[in-house]
Amino acid sequence: MTQSNFEARLAQARESSTRLRDAIATVIVGQNAVVDQVLWALIAGGHVLLEGAPGLGKTLLVRTLASSLELKFSRIQFTPDLMPSDVTGTNVLVMDATGGATGRFELHRGPIFGQVILADEINRATPKTQSSLLEAMQEHAVTIAGIRHVLDQPFFVLATENPIEMEGTYPLPEAQLDRFLLKVMVPNPSEDEMTAILARTTGHAVEAPKSVLHRDDVLALRALCRDIAVAEPVLRYAARLIAASAPDSSTAPELVRRGLRYGAGVRGGQSLVLASKSLALLEGRAQVAFTDIQRVALPVLRHRMIRSFEGEADGVTTDQVIEELCRVVPTRSGAVEQVLQGSR
Amino acid sequence: MPPESTELGRFHRLFQRWARQIRLRLAARSLLTGLALGFALAGVAAAALWWQRLGSLRPAAAALGAVGVLVALIVATRRRLSDSDVALYLDARLESKEAISTALELGSSEDAGAVVLGDAVSALDRGDPKRARPRVLQTLHALAPVGVAAVVYLSLIPLPPGPAVPPAAPGSSRVQLANLQGLEKIERLENLDARDAEQRERLKQIAEEAKRLREELAKGMEKREAQAKIAKLRDDVAAERLKLGDQKNRAGLEAAVGKLAENKSTRDAAKALGDGDLVEFDKKMQELANKAEKADREAAKQALDEAQKAAREKGAKELAQALEEQKKLFEKREAKAEALRELARGMKGKLSEEALKDLEEFGQSGSPEAQKRLAESLEKALQGMSEEERKRLAERLQKQLEQQPGGANPMTKEQIDDMAKRLGTPEGQKALEEQLKDLAKPDASKEGEREKGLGDAERGGAEAERGLGGMAPVPMEGGGPSDGSPKGPGDKGGKGDPGSKGDGSGGPGSKKDFGTGDHKGNTAKLDTKGLRSKANGKMNAGAPMQGSTMGRAPSRPGETANQAGTGALGQAGPSELGGVEGSEVPEEYREQVGRYFQP
Numbered sequence: 001m002t003q004s005n006f007e008a009r010l011a012q013a014r015e016s017s018t019r020l021r022d023a024i025a026t027v028i029v030g031q032n033a034v035v036d037q038v039l040w041a042l043i044a045g046g047h048v049l050l051e052g053a054p055g056l057g058k059t060l061l062v063r064t065l066a067s068s069l070e071l072k073f074s075r076i077q078f079t080p081d082l083m084p085s086d087v088t089g090t091n092v093l094v095m096d097a098t099g100g101a102t103g104r105f106e107l108h109r110g111p112i113f114g115q116v117i118l119a120d121e122i123n124r125a126t127p128k129t130q131s132s133l134l135e136a137m138q139e140h141a142v143t144i145a146g147i148r149h150v151l152d153q154p155f156f157v158l159a160t161e162n163p164i165e166m167e168g169t170y171p172l173p174e175a176q177l178d179r180f181l182l183k184v185m186v187p188n189p190s191e192d193e194m195t196a197i198l199a200r201t202t203g204h205a206v207e208a209p210k211s212v213l214h215r216d217d218v219l220a221l222r223a224l225c226r227d228i229a230v231a232e233p234v235l236r237y238a239a240r241l242i243a244a245s246a247p248d249s250s251t252a253p254e255l256v257r258r259g260l261r262y263g264a265g266v267r268g269g270q271s272l273v274l275a276s277k278s279l280a281l282l283e284g285r286a287q288v289a290f291t292d293i294q295r296v297a298l299p300v301l302r303h304r305m306i307r308s309f310e311g312e313a314d315g316v317t318t319d320q321v322i323e324e325l326c327r328v329v330p331t332r333s334g335a336v337e338q339v340l341q342g343s344r
Numbered sequence: 345m346p347p348e349s350t351e352l353g354r355f356h357r358l359f360q361r362w363a364r365q366i367r368l369r370l371a372a373r374s375l376l377t378g379l380a381l382g383f384a385l386a387g388v389a390a391a392a393l394w395w396q397r398l399g400s401l402r403p404a405a406a407a408l409g410a411v412g413v414l415v416a417l418i419v420a421t422r423r424r425l426s427d428s429d430v431a432l433y434l435d436a437r438l439e440s441k442e443a444i445s446t447a448l449e450l451g452s453s454e455d456a457g458a459v460v461l462g463d464a465v466s467a468l469d470r471g472d473p474k475r476a477r478p479r480v481l482q483t484l485h486a487l488a489p490v491g492v493a494a495v496v497y498l499s500l501i502p503l504p505p506g507p508a509v510p511p512a513a514p515g516s517s518r519v520q521l522a523n524l525q526g527l528e529k530i531e532r533l534e535n536l537d538a539r540d541a542e543q544r545e546r547l548k549q550i551a552e553e554a555k556r557l558r559e560e561l562a563k564g565m566e567k568r569e570a571q572a573k574i575a576k577l578r579d580d581v582a583a584e585r586l587k588l589g590d591q592k593n594r595a596g597l598e599a600a601v602g603k604l605a606e607n608k609s610t611r612d613a614a615k616a617l618g619d620g621d622l623v624e625f626d627k628k629m630q631e632l633a634n635k636a637e638k639a640d641r642e643a644a645k646q647a648l649d650e651a652q653k654a655a656r657e658k659g660a661k662e663l664a665q666a667l668e669e670q671k672k673l674f675e676k677r678e679a680k681a682e683a684l685r686e687l688a689r690g691m692k693g694k695l696s697e698e699a700l701k702d703l704e705e706f707g708q709s710g711s712p713e714a715q716k717r718l719a720e721s722l723e724k725a726l727q728g729m730s731e732e733e734r735k736r737l738a739e740r741l742q743k744q745l746e747q748q749p750g751g752a753n754p755m756t757k758e759q760i761d762d763m764a765k766r767l768g769t770p771e772g773q774k775a776l777e778e779q780l781k782d783l784a785k786p787d788a789s790k791e792g793e794r795e796k797g798l799g800d801a802e803r804g805g806a807e808a809e810r811g812l813g814g815m816a817p818v819p820m821e822g823g824g825p826s827d828g829s830p831k832g833p834g835d836k837g838g839k840g841d842p843g844s845k846g847d848g849s850g851g852p853g854s855k856k857d858f859g860t861g862d863h864k865g866n867t868a869k870l871d872t873k874g875l876r877s878k879a880n881g882k883m884n885a886g887a888p889m890q891g892s893t894m895g896r897a898p899s900r901p902g903e904t905a906n907q908a909g910t911g912a913l914g915q916a917g918p919s920e921l922g923g924v925e926g927s928e929v930p931e932e933y934r935e936q937v938g939r940y941f942q943p
Contacts, residue, residue: 006455229456231446233432286459289441332432335423339370339478340436 006286009224014284016217017043023068023209028061029200030193036282037184037299038065038158043221044278046181046271047137047157049122049172049303054162056186057197059120062158063208066116069218070211071154074114076133078125080168084132087112088142107144112136115152115215119159123169133157134176154218174262174306181271182296183303221281228277230288235273237331238293242269244329245305245321253328259311259321264304271300290331297322351461355447358468362476363430369478374420375413376485382412383491390498397506402499409491437476440467513930520564524811529804530554530577536797537790539662543584550580550801568931571812578805585798586620588663596660600651600667607647609640622666623799626792627712629670633677634710636685641678648674666791673789681706684715687722690740694725694733726776 017039024035034050038061041048050058059075066073076087089110094102111117112133119133136142137157141150159180161172177183189197200206213221244251245263256263264272275296276288302318311321330337386408393401425433431445438444440463447464450457534551538544557573583590588597597617604614609632616624632644652667688695688703695703699721706714729737 007459010459227455229446229450229460231442231449233428233445234442285441285443286456286463287441287443287446289435291441332436333429335425336429336432336436339366339425339429339433342373342478342482 006227009220010281010284010286013043013221013224013281016213016221017282019212020065020068023212024061024064026209027064027206028057029196030189031057031061031186034061034184034186037182039282040275040278040296040299041181042069042154042156042218043225043281044181044271044274045154045222045225046274047159047179049159049161049177049180049183050186051161051163051183052186053164053188056188058160058186059118062116062118062160065158066118067208068211069116069213069215071115071156071215071218072113072152073116073118074111075118075120076111077120078122078129080124080126080170082125082129084129085144086110087129087132088136088144089113091145105145107147107149109149110142112142113149113151115154115156117155117157119157121162122159123161123171125170127170127173130170130172130176133159134179137179154215154222174304177303178265178267180303181275182299184299185302225274225277225281227286228280228288229286230273230277233332234276234288234290234293237290237329238269238272238276240329241272241293241297241301241325242266244325245301247308251329253324255316255321255324259307259314259316260305260318261308261311262306264301268301268304271304272296275300294326297326351458351465355461355465355468358465359427359431359434359444359448362434362468362471362473363425363427365473365477366430366433367425369480370425371420373478373480373482374416374423376416376480376488377482378412378414378416378419379409380412380485380487380491382409382415383489383495384487385412385491387491387494387498390495394498394501394503397503399503403495405498406492406495409488433478434468434471434476438467438471440464443467517567518564519561519567519570519812521561521811524558524561524808526804526807526809526811527554527558529807530581530801531558533581533797533801536794539665539791539794543587546580546584550577550584553577553580567812571809571931574805574809574812578802578809581798581801581805585795585802588620588622588660588666593655593660593663596655596658596663599654599658600660600663603651603654604647607643609644610647610651613644622789622791622795626670626789626795629674629789630677630712631710633674634681634706634712634715636707636710641674645671645674666789669791670789681710681715684718684722688718690737691722691725691729694729696721696725699725 020039021032021035028035038048038050042065050061052058063073063075076082087110089108089112091105092108094104094106096102117133122130122133132142136151136155140153140155141148143149240251242264243249244253245256245260245268246252247257247260247263249256249263252263272293273288276292279292279296280286280288298319301322305318305321307316307318332340383406386405389408390402390405393399393405427448428445431448432442434440434444435442443460443463444467447457447461450460531551531554533547533554536547538547553573554577557570557577560573561570587593601614601618604610604617610628613625613628613632616622616628629644629648632641635641648667648671652664652671655667656664685703685707688699699718702714702718702721705711706718726734
């Protein structure tokens, strides 16, 4: 591949992401940060856990995204009685025309065989059912009756969680939360956004956007994302951040020592770099900057840290911890920081 | 280095240019920082040197500025930014989103590398060097001129006055004396004829102590230590002087004094013995031995005998021994005086008026001075005699001898007999002259000689103490053997060296005065209408007052508690002796404190 090709791909990726944003914006009012973060995950090849109160447009966002991408969309409404086979699918006995059994089984594919999967209210299903989805997310394949079925690419899961009405829910175990690249908090709309939403949703139904990106485009974006360069100091910074999130680390700030029981692991570091690459790509850059790491840190790390009892009692949130980490952990070496301080 | 025509070459060229500038400026900043800190330290050092009054070293403090530069140079070399660090710095300053760092790392080998390289070149190319390069001057650098000014100022101003030197601890100054006057008198104690082996050993030890002190003084020692040692020597000498009155001999002494006091003729001698003044005691006994009246002499001998027995009975062995010796000496003196008188009688016609007076006084008072003068007059008269007269003198002496009943003085008789035989010859005359000289010499008792030697030693100690700047007065001689030292009438104290003319003045204890009193116990009549009261101090007349102390008067000026008490008081606190000297009481107050604790 030549130099001009990479530049062209970069420009194309930028143009694609702009088109996608625009398409989503035709349906979704505001929520730019949420849309951006969903795009980071899409391009990085990760999955997203959306958390927000009901009615904030989480499902609509996912539907719109799926429409814009011209990808196979599936929606699974998680309920306590949902079975794993309801997610993955099952073999059913084939009947003949007379209604008699043919003695053959045929795979009846579940919603997991889509490409953009909306796992709505994932915390309402039992852990067993949750794990059937999480396996597919990790492996990009499902095993039904001993036969492994590879899922179509791109495979992109967007799960939603409702932070209220926690009765009868099954919070996702931390180990499984780790499978999500990002945990995106969907905020309440601002007054302007609310006004626009009200205006748009109380008239005639808005048409779903036309698809602006095809399967291949998404896969190309994902490939390009992997080509984004990361300098060693940036990688070291990501590593320092992850290391400092461990409460028993010598570099951990006081808030981490007090507020956390476990910090982010290796998967957190990988996610941090991947999400940063995605962000750099969306901004048309071929390299990751320190600021990229800092910008993706919150959605990437917030669900990978386990708070301590003391932290919970004190009301320490993982977001506060991550912000503290970004503030405390130096981006550059001490000598460079010293020179920079002396030159300001 | 890749060719400059390529993007990579261009990047490297731009990057190196930036890197050189940055490193140079950082090095300059580091040097200035070193210089500033060095001069700041130099200012502090100059201030410290000024404070310590090391004036000549103050300008040298400026060298710390050069040291600071040197250290900064080393630090700058060690901390030289690597290319990677420079790239990171540039990324931060040029806001190139780590394009330069990534480009430096990747070159153009990677897919993204070319794009990153382009971004990096663009950032380097359009970057404003004035805005991006590190600042050389910093606020800290202002310390350099301040430091220089401080060094210059502190080098020019006068040094502060020195702190007052704290006074040395009293007596802690060192003294070095090749020959301390007075010590030789103590050293001579080893030659003194000791009463017994124990005393000889004690005297030898005292003398050796004095010699050691002399050697230490020659090498140099602390003044207070020297003073303490001298005080110790003086105490040892004083203790030795008072030995006959110590606890062991106390009862015997009192008994002996009592016996002597019973006899009128020996009352004065008893008083002298009670005072521990053995020289005076010896003198009184000499006077008694010289007396013409045989009854007086016999009474004195008897009193001596009784005193000796009483002392022995009370266990005062040393005192009894001394009294025994005194008795023998008394007899010898008696014989000598008798011989002198016989000779004087033989030469009666040839004696001058003055010599006759001396003969009379010698017979009455028995004073050693009169004895000396009489012997001298006889010698003079003998020289003036013709050969014929000397022969007649010899015949007269022979006749006197024949007329003497018994032979009360066998020695004298033999001597005179021999002398009479030889008087006819010039050798005989010479021998008689020698004999007369010998008669003029008083026979001092050994105890008296010891007392004299110890007195000399004590005075020597006082002299030595004064030689070290102490306040000790030299004790005056309270008496000595009557070796021809003329004393004024009533004098009991002053003395000259043997043969010298004493001035008769005495120290404490002297009876010499120039008042109108006659010392006979009579006072002038009081102009009153009648006696209201009468003091009668003649209880137990002649005997020492009960509970009175013997020996040195405790209240002599300048003395301290560092002396042994006598009698029962001597046992009061022997362990306390020297306590004041050994304590940390300053020298100036020792006397005062010593007086307070004095027994």
